[in-house]
Amino acid sequence: MFIIKLKWQSIIAAIAITMACLFMPMEVHAHGVNINYTSNVEIEIIATYDSGIPMAGAQVAVYAPDDPTTPWLTGSCDEEGRFSFAPDTARPGIWDVQVRLAGHGGIIHIPVGGDTTTADGQVGFSHLQIGIMSACVIWGSTGTALYFSKRRKT
Amino acid sequence: MHIPDGILPLSVTGSGYAATTLTTWYSIRKIRQKEDPRQDIPKASLLTAAFFIASWIHIPVPPTSVHLVLNGLLGALLGYYAFPAILIGLFFQAIMFGHGGLTTLGVNAMIMGLPALIAHHIFRLRKWRNSDGQKKTGAFGFLSGVVATGISVAMFVIILLTNLPAEINIVSERTAVYALAIAHIPVIFIEGTITALVTVFIRKVRPGILDGV
Numbered sequence: 001m002f003i004i005k006l007k008w009q010s011i012i013a014a015i016a017i018t019m020a021c022l023f024m025p026m027e028v029h030a031h032g033v034n035i036n037y038t039s040n041v042e043i044e045i046i047a048t049y050d051s052g053i054p055m056a057g058a059q060v061a062v063y064a065p066d067d068p069t070t071p072w073l074t075g076s077c078d079e080e081g082r083f084s085f086a087p088d089t090a091r092p093g094i095w096d097v098q099v100r101l102a103g104h105g106g107i108i109h110i111p112v113g114g115d116t117t118t119a120d121g122q123v124g125f126s127h128l129q130i131g132i133m134s135a136c137v138i139w140g141s142t143g144t145a146l147y148f149s150k151r152r153k154t
Numbered sequence: 155m156h157i158p159d160g161i162l163p164l165s166v167t168g169s170g171y172a173a174t175t176l177t178t179w180y181s182i183r184k185i186r187q188k189e190d191p192r193q194d195i196p197k198a199s200l201l202t203a204a205f206f207i208a209s210w211i212h213i214p215v216p217p218t219s220v221h222l223v224l225n226g227l228l229g230a231l232l233g234y235y236a237f238p239a240i241l242i243g244l245f246f247q248a249i250m251f252g253h254g255g256l257t258t259l260g261v262n263a264m265i266m267g268l269p270a271l272i273a274h275h276i277f278r279l280r281k282w283r284n285s286d287g288q289k290k291t292g293a294f295g296f297l298s299g300v301v302a303t304g305i306s307v308a309m310f311v312i313i314l315l316t317n318l319p320a321e322i323n324i325v326s327e328r329t330a331v332y333a334l335a336i337a338h339i340p341v342i343f344i345e346g347t348i349t350a351l352v353t354v355f356i357r358k359v360r361p362g363i364l365d366g367v
Contacts (some may be wrong), residue, residue: 050251051212051219057330059322068344071321098160100322101332105315107160125250127351133250135297141203 001078008018009077041089043110054081058101065112089111155223155264155312155338156247157207159255162317170260177237177267184234187225194366198235201228209253214336215306222341224303225266227349229273230295231356233367236270239264273302277353277367291357291364292350299349303342311335349362 035059047055061071064127077083077099087095092113099105125133157160162170185191201224208222228236241263247253254262280286312332318324356363 049219051209051214052221052255057326059327061321074321074323076326100161100327102327102334102336103157103161103310105161106158125252134210137206137246138203139249141206142198144199148192148195148199148303149271 014069041112042084042086043097043112044082044094045077045097045108046082047077047083047105051106053104053146055099055101058099058105061098061100063086063096064088064091065095068096084141089113091135108144155220155265155307156244157258157265157310157313158252159257160290162258162261162313164348165172166317167257167261170262170264170314171256172260174241174260174263174267177264177271178241183235184285189191189289190323194235197363198239200231201232202239202243204228205240206246209247215340218334218337220334220337220341223266223303223306223345224348224349225270225306226273226299227352229270229302230298230320230349231363231367232270233274234271236274237267238351240267240270261313264353265306269302269305269309272305273298273349274367285362286357288357290356292354295353296346296350298353299346300342303345307335307338307342307363309312315341 045060047058047060049055055077057083058077060073060075060077060083062073062075062085063070064072072088072095073085075083075085083097083099087110089112093111095110095112096107097110098107167193188194205224206225206226211222212219215220225236225240228239234238241259244254244259244262244266248255248259248262277294277298280290315328316328353364
């Protein structure tokens with residue numbers, strides 16, 4: 001049988017530590033698990049000119065659905081024309097993002113939250129659509145020119 | 155040089171439409187005073203198509219790229235037909251290419267159309283002292299192109315700088331506008347050269363086209 005002789009100061013210190021551990025408030029539960037999370041949707045826009053050149057340093061203004069006049073967030077695009085932001089998901093609806101650089105730019109409307117789902121999107125037409133539309137306008141102009149030329153001759 | 159939607163306040167876009175309406179009315183009035191107002195419609199129609207396509211001809215001026223305007227050429231060759239031609243071209247550019255916008259159509263028409271009318275009057279000066287030589291045609295053609303594009307750039311810069319919204323970085327935007335204006339300096343001379351070459355070519359091949367202007 002071993003008898004451990006402790007000094008009385010050590011015994012008091014051990015009792016104090018034990019009491020502190022018992023009464024310390026803790027968030028740990030014996031079996032249940034409590035996990036909290038925050039959902040943030042990050043939207044990234046890429047702004048380029050028609051020629052494909054990025055709108056480096058373009059100024060960006062983000063407008064919330066319930067306040068289309070005061071910018072909810074302002075910032076600027078990076079060298080590649082990229083700008084990211086996390087909209088407030090508690091304010092569902094159409095978020096407007098305006099990009100401008102030296103008087104050039106545009107606005108894109110992005111659906112966020114609610115019944116809408118955020119997906120990839122872009123403004124403008126494809127090169128094929130633009131080609132077809134241009135051909136139609138040129139043909140219309142040429143047709144007009146030919147029509148009036150013929151009228152003049154007759 | 156097309157100002158898109160959402161850049162200018164409503165008062166400016168409204169004023170642009172008012173000025174464009176007035177200028178269009180005056181141009182049509184001048185056209186109707188001609189002996190045969192329909193005579194130049196084929197020429198105006200083809201040059202409208204050229205103006206429409208010009209905004210897709212990009213000229214790389216690092217770090218950006220600029221495009222041709224051709225308003226000096228239209229002014230020199232069409233006279234008062236130039237303004238309605240540019241207005242129609244801008245309308246198609248806005249709805250098809252997204253160049254400019256429908257709310258800013260009036261402002262853009264003034265930026266590009268008014269200098270075209272000035273170019274027309276400059277080009278008419280070639281007939282001064284009843285001589286219309288090839289050198290004079292080329293020189294005044296060049297001057298028409300340079301002046302028209304130069305005035306367009308100046309108008310674009312002034313309109314933008316006097317209507318900067320408070321919520322943007324003013325210094326950054328102003329710097330970008332100046333940089334864009336500087337990038338247009340080569341374009342001004344390219345436009346002048348194109349106008350000179352085309353007018354001289356037409357004078358050689360079909361001088362009758364230049365009779366009415």
